Amino acid sequence: MTAPPLRNDCFALPPGVDWTPVDKALALLRERLALVTSPEAVPLSAATGRVLAGDAVALRSNPPQANSAVDGYGFSGGAGEGAHRLALVEGRAAAGLLFGGVVPGGHAVRVLTGAALPEGVDTVVLQEDVAVSDGIAFHGPLKRGANTRRAGEDVAAGAVVLEAGRLLTPADLALLAAVGLAQVTVRRRLRVAVLSTGDEVVEPGGAAGPGQIFDANRPMLLAMLARWGFEGVDMGRVADDRAALRSRLDAAAAGADAILTSGGASAGDEDHVSALLTEAGAMQEWRIAMKPGRPLALGMWQGRPVFGLPGNPVAAMVSALVFARPALGLLAGEGWRAPQGFEVPAAFEKRKKPGRREYLRARIRDGRAEVFASEGSGRISGLSWAEGLVELPDGAVHVRPGDGVRYLPWGSFGLL
Ligand code: AMP
Ligand code: MG
Numbered sequence: 001m002t003a004p005p006l007r008n009d010c011f012a013l014p015p016g017v018d019w020t021p022v023d024k025a026l027a028l029l030r031e032r033l034a035l036v037t038s039p040e041a042v043p044l045s046a047a048t049g050r051v052l053a054g055d056a057v058a059l060r061s062n063p064p065q066a067n068s069a070v071d072g073y074g075f076s077g078g079a080g081e082g083a084h085r086l087a088l089v090e091g092r093a094a095a096g097l098l099f100g101g102v103v104p105g106g107h108a109v110r111v112l113t114g115a116a117l118p119e120g121v122d123t124v125v126l127q128e129d130v131a132v133s134d135g136i137a138f139h140g141p142l143k144r145g146a147n148t149r150r151a152g153e154d155v156a157a158g159a160v161v162l163e164a165g166r167l168l169t170p171a172d173l174a175l176l177a178a179v180g181l182a183q184v185t186v187r188r189r190l191r192v193a194v195l196s197t198g199d200e201v202v203e204p205g206g207a208a209g210p211g212q213i214f215d216a217n218r219p220m221l222l223a224m225l226a227r228w229g230f231e232g233v234d235m236g237r238v239a240d241d242r243a244a245l246r247s248r249l250d251a252a253a254a255g256a257d258a259i260l261t262s263g264g265a266s267a268g269d270e271d272h273v274s275a276l277l278t279e280a281g282a283m284q285e286w287r288i289a290m291k292p293g294r295p296l297a298l299g300m301w302q303g304r305p306v307f308g309l310p311g312n313p314v315a316a317m318v319s320a321l322v323f324a325r326p327a328l329g330l331l332a333g334e335g336w337r338a339p340q341g342f343e344v345p346a347a348f349e350k351r352k353k354p355g356r357r358e359y360l361r362a363r364i365r366d367g368r369a370e371v372f373a374s375e376g377s378g379r380i381s382g383l384s385w386a387e388g389l390v391e392l393p394d395g396a397v398h399v400r401p402g403d404g405v406r407y408l409p410w411g412s413f414g415l416l
Contacts, residue, residue, distance in 0.1 A: 019289035049229040050186035059180030061152035074121035078144035190332040193252035195235035253302040263311030266295035292377035293319040361386035
């Protein structure tokens with residue numbers, strides 16, 4: 001027997017099949033998927049990382065009343081150029097301690113930072129700028145309103161402070177608390193099932209015979225979901241067996257809002273994820289024009305979106321970041337959020353052919369984007385080395401050191 005000659009077009013697609021550009025697959029996800037999580041009320045202490053279900057409206061202004069920004073002396077009307085003397089009234093205004101009286105014209109009152117401005121005060125002179133005896137003396141000019149904060153200058157009561165879909169941050173809790181909100185209505189956490197497929201895949205730390213590998217994807221994907229504020233549902237590993245996979249998908253669909261699988265997503269004999277989704281008639285798209293991670297099975301299983309990620313951990317992670325992250329955010333009520341990229345100079349050289357978008361494992365050092373030495377998608381160590389991705393466009397490019405490239409830190413995908 002003689003081996004068949006290698007064909008020039010061995011990487012070509014079957015006739016009539018087109019690669020789906022990344023943007024087209026993203027547009028499809030964005031158009032087909034919608035919010036699935038119901039609202040629930042939680043106290044502020046449980047609100048970080050949750051998705052706001054409705055607009056948050058300020059119950060109170062911030063600041064609630066005009067107050068002093070400094071320690072000093074309050075009076076009315078500002079002061080022109082030159083020397084000024086004012087008589088001091090008895091008493092003082094401090095944070096939380098109202099000055100009940102009225103400060104007459106030509107008088108000043110002792111005020112401390114955060115004190116509500118007494119009646120008759122709209123200007124404060126800094127204590128460091130004042131000589132004090134029986135009254136106070138200082139030099140102008142001082143604008144009316146100097147060293148004070150207007151009521152509501154930050155937020156007016158009744159204003160929307162945070163919009164529905166907001167993924168609440170620690171700073172948001174400060175804002176909500178300041179405007180009088182002690183509880184907020186957020187979306188129930190999205191539940192996402194994770195399962196690994198492949199006869200060769202064994203439990204990390206377990207006995208691994210020749211030809212077997214440890215399941216690297218499941219711990220990674222579950223950890224990513226946790227960072228995103230979702231509830232991961234660990235559905236374990238399934239062998240390359242169609243019946244077993246079918247029943248595991250059934251169980252996953254019953255207990256979760258969406259399903260992430262890894263492995264078995266191409267069109268090979270043992271690629272049962274794509275086969276089952278195709279059989280269910282609910283396969284949306286696959287063969288994404290992207291590197292790494294071209295086999296991606298996007299389908300529905302009993303009403304739940306399934307992201308059939310590639311088995312390769314590098315491809316699985318990149319596909320999860322690029323596709324699953326925004327899509328799950330949409331299901332969770334965040335709306336569609338594209339990762340925020342930054343243009344930075346490249347510290348590397350690379351030529352790329354047209355046709356596929358490429359994501360390189362990258363990190364920033366000395367203000368330039370470095371990429372991992374090997375592009376091999378089996379190099380898990382490169383994922384660990386990286387702190388983000390460099391995204392190269394679908395078309396051909398020749399990147400030279402110093403050229404601007406698009407860098408997407410892990411943080412822009414909601415990791416970290
Ligand atoms: P597949 O997409 O099933 O053809 O798998 C592609 C490659 O990824 C193969 O080398 C698999 O052994 C490997 N792989 C699949 N699943 C996992 C996993 N959970 N952890 C680590 N490697 C995997
Ligand atoms: Mg496999």
